[in-house]
Amino acid sequence: MTQATLQTSTTAEELLAAVEAADNGRDILNPATGELVGRAPAHTVADLETAVQRAVDSQQGWGALSDEERCDRLMKAADAVEAAAEPLAQLLSREQGKPLNGPNARFEVGACSAWLRATASFELNEETLVDDGETHAVINYRPIGVVGAIGPWNWPMMITIWQIAPALRMGNAVVVKPSEYTPLSVLALVHVINTVLPDGVLNVVSGEGDVGAALSTHEAVGKIMFTGSTTTGKKIIEASAGTVKRLTLELGGNDAGIVLDDADPKAIAEDLFWGAFINTGQTCAALKRLYVPDAIYDEVCAALVEVAEQMPMGVGLEEQNVLGPLQNKAQFDIVDRLVNAAKASGARVLTSGEPDYDAPGYFYPTTLVADIDPDNPLVVEEQFGPALPIIRYTDLDEAIAQANALDVGLGSSVWSSDRDRAREVAARIQAGTVWINKHGGVDPRIPFGGIKGSGYGLEFGVEGLKALGVPQVISG
Ligand code: NDP
Numbered sequence: 001m002t003q004a005t006l007q008t009s010t011t012a013e014e015l016l017a018a019v020e021a022a023d024n025g026r027d028i029l030n031p032a033t034g035e036l037v038g039r040a041p042a043h044t045v046a047d048l049e050t051a052v053q054r055a056v057d058s059q060q061g062w063g064a065l066s067d068e069e070r071c072d073r074l075m076k077a078a079d080a081v082e083a084a085a086e087p088l089a090q091l092l093s094r095e096q097g098k099p100l101n102g103p104n105a106r107f108e109v110g111a112c113s114a115w116l117r118a119t120a121s122f123e124l125n126e127e128t129l130v131d132d133g134e135t136h137a138v139i140n141y142r143p144i145g146v147v148g149a150i151g152p153w154n155w156p157m158m159i160t161i162w163q164i165a166p167a168l169r170m171g172n173a174v175v176v177k178p179s180e181y182t183p184l185s186v187l188a189l190v191h192v193i194n195t196v197l198p199d200g201v202l203n204v205v206s207g208e209g210d211v212g213a214a215l216s217t218h219e220a221v222g223k224i225m226f227t228g229s230t231t232t233g234k235k236i237i238e239a240s241a242g243t244v245k246r247l248t249l250e251l252g253g254n255d256a257g258i259v260l261d262d263a264d265p266k267a268i269a270e271d272l273f274w275g276a277f278i279n280t281g282q283t284c285a286a287l288k289r290l291y292v293p294d295a296i297y298d299e300v301c302a303a304l305v306e307v308a309e310q311m312p313m314g315v316g317l318e319e320q321n322v323l324g325p326l327q328n329k330a331q332f333d334i335v336d337r338l339v340n341a342a343k344a345s346g347a348r349v350l351t352s353g354e355p356d357y358d359a360p361g362y363f364y365p366t367t368l369v370a371d372i373d374p375d376n377p378l379v380v381e382e383q384f385g386p387a388l389p390i391i392r393y394t395d396l397d398e399a400i401a402q403a404n405a406l407d408v409g410l411g412s413s414v415w416s417s418d419r420d421r422a423r424e425v426a427a428r429i430q431a432g433t434v435w436i437n438k439h440g441g442v443d444p445r446i447p448f449g450g451i452k453g454s455g456y457g458l459e460f461g462v463e464g465l466k467a468l469g470v471p472q473v474i475s476g
Contacts, residue, residue, distance in 0.1 A: 141469025
């Protein structure tokens, strides 16, 4: 398919046809309907070898281009994604399940082009470290070589871009390994971007976990960018030891939000809602447990219920919907188990909590749970779905201690009418990012990364570029 056809008349079906398996593929079903979306190629470890070799072969030429030339290609990649935005969004919606509208499929594809442009616009120059007449020391960031990008199923396109855009900008070639749940979206995105990149620089291998494992032990791969579960992240740390690979690990979390007693419940309710329910709760840095002071507890709960009741959930391609299904049965079962644990403990379910097990699709209705114990499984385990526990507190120090008690620390938030007070509380929270009066608002200019079990390494901004290079000091 040429770039010209992408710009004018590409449909989701054409994109699919360009990336689907010719034979021996794996059926990918729409999680909202159970209908066949397409057949993903079942690539093997042998296919991975071919892809890594292509990456090795093409990297030297790509790395030898000027930074300006590579930025120009990233800008063209953003144009190509924009030209194919609607078919990409339709395919993403069908495969991942997320609606076209709301902060979902169209939003995700828009973020892909925005991130490509932003990544091409940061300035990264040689930095002088010491220049005192005797010593002149500078630091530069050279290409790593080949970077492996292993991604999840919740934001498959956007997270792929987060991984590949800085890698490409820094002169690396890339091998992408998408989640086995959402390979078609990533294959289509890579297909579109490859219309403007030299052959072999950006490769994708749509295999299963064994392909990811082979990528993370491969001696020709210098770095792994990984987003996914903490369990797999730990396996990648072990697998990387033999080749001393660089790693950036974004492993999800269990983000706390703390509302202070001076917050205005009605004013914050909608942002609280989307902080928790963006992508139907399937977001690494979503608000997953909300701590609310006794003084305004009932008002915050009522305001959240009011917002929740206005948000339609349903099949992604139906324009009115803003919430969709869980992406897969395993995730549905996790949410169901955790909500049932909350109910069994006597917590108060404010909205729903009653899925229709016989209906098609993995829909779990928007569920708000009040008066729940701080150590209930729905609070201390990551639900990764549309069920938010709202924990009542009387002592702010205790709420902060509870927020910090878990072994993860990706995002968090503080909600208050007094920004200075919110900042003081924010400084006491153990998380890579603390947002004030919003949750999960990632920005390509602002570094983002986790602490504790949420992983390490920063993405985005200039820090994110540096993480995709090898630092070299020249001193003399
Ligand atoms: P995984 O961590 O299992 O999968 C993420 C990626 O890693 C996939 O591409 C997967 O491939 C690949 N992979 C699997 N095994 C290996 C391995 N040994 N070495 C290298 N790569 C490997 O996440 P899941 O999709 O199974 O989700 C499980 C849980 O993780 C969710 O319930 C959620 O809590 C959390 N999660 C967090 C996300 C985040 O954004 N931080 C995103 C998604 C999930 P394959 O799919 O083929 O197995």
